[in-house]
Amino acid sequence: MASSSVFRFLILLAALVWIVATEDGRRRREPWTNGSWFTMGLVEFEKWSNQTELFSDKSRMCSRIRGLTPGQRRVCRRHKDHMPAVAVGVKNGITECQHQFRDRRWNCTVTTDDTVFGPLTFIASRETAFTHAITAAGVSLSVSRACRDGRLASCGCSRAARPRNLHNEWVWGGCGDNLEYGYKFTEGFVDIRERERKVKRGSREQGRQLMNRHNNEAGRRAVIKKSRVTCKCHGVSGSCSLITCWQQLASLREIGDYLRDKYDGATEVKVSRRGKLRLSNPHYSLPTAQDLVYLEDSPNYCVKNSSLGSLGTTGRVCNRTSAGIDGCALLCCGRGYNTKRTTVRERCGCKFHWCCHVRCNTCVKTTEIYTCK
Numbered sequence: 001m002a003s004s005s006v007f008r009f010l011i012l013l014a015a016l017v018w019i020v021a022t023e024d025g026r027r028r029r030e031p032w033t034n035g036s037w038f039t040m041g042l043v044e045f046e047k048w049s050n051q052t053e054l055f056s057d058k059s060r061m062c063s064r065i066r067g068l069t070p071g072q073r074r075v076c077r078r079h080k081d082h083m084p085a086v087a088v089g090v091k092n093g094i095t096e097c098q099h100q101f102r103d104r105r106w107n108c109t110v111t112t113d114d115t116v117f118g119p120l121t122f123i124a125s126r127e128t129a130f131t132h133a134i135t136a137a138g139v140s141l142s143v144s145r146a147c148r149d150g151r152l153a154s155c156g157c158s159r160a161a162r163p164r165n166l167h168n169e170w171v172w173g174g175c176g177d178n179l180e181y182g183y184k185f186t187e188g189f190v191d192i193r194e195r196e197r198k199v200k201r202g203s204r205e206q207g208r209q210l211m212n213r214h215n216n217e218a219g220r221r222a223v224i225k226k227s228r229v230t231c232k233c234h235g236v237s238g239s240c241s242l243i244t245c246w247q248q249l250a251s252l253r254e255i256g257d258y259l260r261d262k263y264d265g266a267t268e269v270k271v272s273r274r275g276k277l278r279l280s281n282p283h284y285s286l287p288t289a290q291d292l293v294y295l296e297d298s299p300n301y302c303v304k305n306s307s308l309g310s311l312g313t314t315g316r317v318c319n320r321t322s323a324g325i326d327g328c329a330l331l332c333c334g335r336g337y338n339t340k341r342t343t344v345r346e347r348c349g350c351k352f353h354w355c356c357h358v359r360c361n362t363c364v365k366t367t368e369i370y371t372c373k
């Protein structure tokens, strides 16, 4: 009896050693990447989805996605079916970033390499902070929605508790967006890369890890903060005899507007020798978990500098009459602008004749386009 349990114990031990060894081996085989997981936003899963075995155990999908860290690949292998939702989330995040920054000196331009935002990725600036927040938000949103829609094996509709202040007679628990799952999955998949590597406490690298985690969290929190309870009437011809309510996500546009305000009010921090983020100026107010933080000043986006990844603003369309950042004065950084006149022919002065035709004149309209020198 005793010998058989010892035997069993030995087998268990051997299995454990084997598991640890293969995990290590896998880690050694997969080097750390300088790329970004944002590359998922450039993956065209629609083109992959004709492969029937894409989500099977045998599928090599996770090795084919560039820019993932070993830990992210492990999460990917465990949740292959989540990856299209993640990809859509990143893609939407990047699109939203470009919308929010369309009139600014830095306009969220994407490169085709594995860094996605080019060498700017390596500068711990407030722009980098925004890219982390908006992509984390995009993924959180996309995964929450995918759960609700029944597209993922491991989650479904939200099971959030009924809000306390909800009217007694209203029914809680229509199929809501699964914010809790979206948040947790995004935290696991995105933040793992900031925890995988041992870096020296108080070093620049550690500061960057803390900064990324803070901004990823701010993005995820924005999704939760902007979500709301939505209710709907049921009953014969809108009699509203039954009201059901559920958790509903905000649009990424609404979240993007909110995060852009956070970008404008981002807090500069530094990493202390003990490995914590601290205010770089003690007179600033402490950032909350919803606020964006950054460690380094932004480069000068006015002039082209390819080693920094700055495109410069030459050739950008500006607004001659605006006093804001989209105005020619600021966007062109004082270099002045070129004016291009274009004439457009269009139908105008249309009159309706009884009955029934419309007669128009042709007007020639000149418009002017201003571009930075």
Ligand SMILES: *[C@@H]1O[C@H](CO)[C@@H](O)[C@H](O)[C@H]1NC(C)=O
Residues within 6 Å of the ligand: 032, 033, 034
């Ligand atoms: C990552 O970047 C560092 C410094 O920029 C460089 O020395 C290293 O070779 C790069 N590694 C890979 C795998 O590209």
Ligand SMILES: *[C@@H]1O[C@H](CO)[C@@H](O)[C@H](O)[C@H]1NC(C)=O
Residues within 6 Å of the ligand: 047, 050, 051, 052
């Ligand atoms: C899937 O589509 C791509 C092009 O979109 C094609 O090259 C590939 O052969 C297709 N694979 C299968 C298994 O149908």
Ligand SMILES: *[C@@H]1O[C@H](CO)[C@@H](O)[C@H](O)[C@H]1NC(C)=O
Residues within 6 Å of the ligand: 304, 305, 306, 307, 308
């Ligand atoms: C680009 O930026 C780097 C770092 O700030 C600077 O050393 C270099 O001179 C700049 N290059 C140009 C062409 O401005």
Ligand SMILES: *[C@@H]1O[C@H](CO)[C@@H](O)[C@H](O)[C@H]1NC(C)=O
Residues within 6 Å of the ligand: 098, 102, 107, 109, 311, 312, 313, 314, 315, 316
């Ligand atoms: C961003 O600016 C660059 C030049 O600075 C321009 O080539 C590009 O079209 C702009 N992108 C968008 C989305 O406006």
Ligand SMILES: *[C@@H]1O[C@H](CO)[C@@H](O)[C@H](O)[C@H]1NC(C)=O
Residues within 6 Å of the ligand: 319, 320, 321, 322, 323
């Ligand atoms: C330019 O800016 C002015 C003032 O802010 C605004 O009223 C106008 O609509 C803008 N024009 C364009 C084309 O965006």
